[in-house]
């Protein structure tokens with residue numbers, strides 16, 4: 105994609121100002137040979153990412169060779185025209201900073217620079233020194249009084265100093281003469297044009313994809329002779345402080361002669377770094393929200409109490425109404441005697457598992473001799489409600505990846521029994537955790553089972569007239585039939601919700617280690633919380649590790665960290681890794697998918713429908729930018745930020761807004777503390 109012409113020096117016309125073709129290049133996406141990287145800068149999915157979530161860091165990238173700035177022995181500077189597309193990507197729940205500078209510098213490396221408000225451009229000592237020989241166009245999102253910044257969203261021309269010689273608020277002029285402001289670090293992609301000719305510099309910018317505005321944002325009369333040495337490095341630099349954000353360069357062109365070269369930048373189909381809207385933590389309303397939340401919480405508790413008391417009364421009534429209800433619904437009632445004889449009087453030797461509500465027995469029904477699993481639900485354990493929920497949902501759900509309910513039975517004493525198809529091969533966890541290496545499922549089988557479960561969950565979420573949430577997706581709730589196909593069972597916690605209606609619950613149900621962070625916060629189950637559970641299932645099955653194990657980091661955090669380090673395959677089940685013979689790309693894809701499913705931001709998690717497609721290896725990738733699905737998934741993970749700081753927090757944790765408020769008096773740099781005050 106990137107085209108590079110080697111420097112052509114037309115030495116025969118040294119005095120022809122403006123017309124000498126010294127160098128031009130176009131990068132639509134970057135590879136490792138295109139630029140030199142310093143500090144935290146990396147190239148990932150062809151994007152030049154100058155910084156990540158690490159605080160107080162610097163990232164710099166330079167074109168790998170020096171470029172001549174003037175004809176030999178001449179005082180006349182070459183003109184140049186450069187254009188690039190950048191995105192400053194904010195991270196969720198984090199105040200963003202600090203900015204990006206397009207630079208001309210004498211030397212490689214990041215010596216003599218510091219982070220935070222210094223933008224990785226200079227440091228406090230060197231700032232303003234005429235011997236610096238550095239030139240920059242800054243895109244600064246922080247208001248630093250010491251540098252006379254006009255605001256926290258400006259573009260400036262920097263000559264040897266962070267105090268700009270010219271600044272303008274970020275935006276562009278429309279042809280009709282109106283000025284359009286925009287936020288530099290909204291996560292949007294912006295294109296910048298910087299033209300220098302005849303001691304005149306124009307800086308223009310606009311949202312990527314827009315035609316170049318005719319009127320520049322900044323026009324300045326500028327003599328760069330004393331700044332530029334004969335040859336300079338050109339590139340970008342940026343920094344984070346206590347405030348962090350991503351600084352990404354998506355494309356870049358440069359030419360000394362062709363002022364139209366920027367037209368070869370591809371502006372369509374670029375990835376977006378805009379965070380999905382999250383009303384909770386975005387603004388000062390957050391603080392108001394926390395206060396209001398306290399009152400709401402009290403109200404919430406009162407409501408629960410109310411519901412609880414009302415529920416007691418209703419339950420007494422429900423018992424009486426039971427008979428009508430029984431007649432109305434499939435599946436069929438089976439007599440207690442029938443079940444008792446099928447399970448040989450609930451003999452201990454027929455126990456095949458312990459469910460959340462009691463023991464599960466194996467049985468053989470008389471007449472036909474089909475094998476069944478009988479699950480007992482006791483009345484004391486809120487039995488009636490769960491029974492109603494379970495039977496009304498799964499009784500009518502039929503799917504090859506769900507364990508089907510054959511019938512049910514009510515005992516006079518108030519004990520309920522549910523009769524399921526018997527699954528010959530037991531639950532998935534036994535084939536992943538509690539087994540020796542010979543019986544253990546291979547990767548291809550594990551992925552197949554995950555695909556099975558995914559289509560089962562998709563059916564629950566979308567395949568029926570009402571949305572059904574499972575609420576307790578985990579390895580021990582996945583059963584394997586005689587052909588080793590995965591089927592999702594235990595709908596004891598599922599409840600039926602009509603589509604579009606927000607599900608709410610008065611208590612959190614599920615299993616520790618599988619519960620999505622927002623479910624703990626809000627108590628609301630949703631398809632997204634099911635997706636989270638499914639994500640944990642993916643990770644536990646692929647890694648052969650339970651989500652929470654004594655003395656080890658939580659599975660989700662551990663895998664996330666390995667992925668952030670680019671070592672995601674180190675997470676896969678060791679016992680299988682040794683054996684080899686597995687499709688690394690597919691395993692990686694499934695792991696990335698698992699991570700995306702457990703993303704702290706529910707809106708970033710994929711839908712079941714997308715998960716099924718990704719598992720099958722087919723999704724519509726919105727742009728041919730992504731080289732592979734793995735890159736695509738990784739990009740999605742990263743572009744949304746916060747992927748390395750879950751609510752549990754492991755390893756490197758960057759400050760959240762709350763941390764920020766708490767620590768504002770002590771650990772922050774002077775520049776950052778201003779934000780808190782505002």
Ligand SMILES: *[C@@H]1O[C@H](CO)[C@@H](O)[C@H](O)[C@H]1NC(C)=O
Pocket residue numbers: 106107108135136137138
């Ligand atoms: C990087 O891109 C350049 C063109 O810009 C190309 O010549 C080179 O082969 C690429 N290298 C790799 C490793 O893709």
Ligand SMILES: *[C@@H]1O[C@H](CO)[C@@H](O)[C@H](O)[C@H]1NC(C)=O
Pocket residue numbers: 143144145146156157158668748756
């Ligand atoms: C940021 O990048 C640096 C260098 O590439 C790396 O060591 C560090 O772990 C990264 N931090 C995060 C939070 O991704």
Ligand SMILES: *[C@@H]1O[C@H](CO)[C@@H](O)[C@H](O)[C@H]1NC(C)=O
Pocket residue numbers: 176177
């Ligand atoms: C430039 O000047 C240097 C000495 O000042 C001289 O050695 C060199 O030959 C000159 N180059 C050209 C192209 O005139």
Ligand SMILES: *[C@@H]1O[C@H](CO)[C@@H](O)[C@H](O)[C@H]1NC(C)=O
Pocket residue numbers: 215216217218227228229230
């Ligand atoms: C700035 O950089 C110079 C050159 O590396 C160094 O001598 C000086 O101590 C640095 N100043 C600060 C404040 O870091």
Ligand SMILES: *[C@@H]1O[C@H](CO)[C@@H](O)[C@H](O)[C@H]1NC(C)=O
Pocket residue numbers: 299300301302304305306318319320323
């Ligand atoms: C700067 O912009 C003005 C107005 O569009 C134009 O007349 C001038 O030629 C431009 N200068 C450069 C160096 O591009």
Ligand SMILES: *[C@@H]1O[C@H](CO)[C@@H](O)[C@H](O)[C@H]1NC(C)=O
Pocket residue numbers: 319320322323
């Ligand atoms: C240059 O900028 C000044 C303000 O700084 C403005 O009045 C003038 O119209 C601009 N010229 C062009 C050609 O854009």
Ligand SMILES: *[C@@H]1O[C@H](CO)[C@@H](O)[C@H](O)[C@H]1NC(C)=O
Pocket residue numbers: 179303327328329330
């Ligand atoms: C630019 O600066 C150089 C040296 O600093 C000087 O020789 C030259 O005359 C200046 N040109 C203009 C147009 O000011």
Ligand SMILES: *[C@@H]1O[C@H](CO)[C@@H](O)[C@H](O)[C@H]1NC(C)=O
Pocket residue numbers: 362363364365366367368
């Ligand atoms: C300048 O660049 C444009 C866009 O890439 C191209 O169409 C045009 O031919 C180039 N002009 C010259 C003189 O190379």
